[in-house]
Amino acid sequence: MFHDGERMVVVSDKISKDASGVLSAQLGKEKRIVPLRFYQALSKIALSVIPEAELAALQRTVGWVRYGSSADMPIPKVAAAIVPLSPDPSAQITLYIRKKDVSRLPHVVCEFRLGCYMYVYALPFSERDNWDLIEFFEDDDFKDTFRHYSYVPSWILQDYGNNREIPIVQNITFAPRNA
Structure with missing residues (x-):
């Protein structure tokens, strides 16, 4: 194409x-792809631009991306959509970093755009998260905070937790x- x-x-x-x-x-x-590797690649993109002060709480995430540690743990789904915005030819990453530890919001929510494709995901395994984030995108706190995502009509929640190669x-x- x-x-x-x-x-x-x-x-x-x-x-x-x-x-x-x-x-x-x-x-x-x-x-043939390994879905888990896609989530690790998205996480690596986020980790490459995250402020250094946040890395201390993300050591398990770094280990998971680099060495596959915690690979048997469940990971959150990735919300994917084709957005009706003018496509930008370059990739864009936006990180939303939670400042207070009193919320069910993920420590780090990532938005990755490539052309008209948008992926929203949480960095897994942060020490600052007090739950597994599995259904974070459907959580009421998330929906109330990230209201702009409700304007996208066609989110698809994709499960990239599979560590086996698929066609x-x-x-x-x-x-x-x-x-």
């Missing part, structure tokens, strides 16, 4: 069209405007 200067072009050997006019195209070949096939679907 590329932009030719005027429009997006999709090149695929596997394109299908159903009776209602919906086109589906497979993008590339099947790839992934990327597809893109186009529906006619009148469908």
Whole structure:
């Protein structure tokens, strides 16, 4: 998939069209990924820009990213969405760092944007968190504090806790405007 200067072009050997006019195209070949590695990569991005003063509480997180320690512990889901904002060609990371320890909010909430894709996740295993953060995105304290996320209509909560390799096939679907 590329932009030719005027429009997006999709090149695929596997394109299908159903009776209602919906086109589906497979993008590339099947790839094998380890979902947990994706969460670790997102966490590594956040750790690379976090203020040094916060690192003391994140030593378990650093160990998990670098060495896979705590790999048997559950991790929070990642909220993902395609946002209706003008896409920026460069990646962006925003960190929300909790200042007081009297809240159920995660110590560090991360927002990673790449083009029109947005991922919101919590850094796991912080000493400043007093719970496992598994359902943090649905927590009332989180929703009350991060109200701007309610304007995104299509969040998908993705579980990247799997440490086994899985096959992934990327597809893109186009529906006619009148469908």
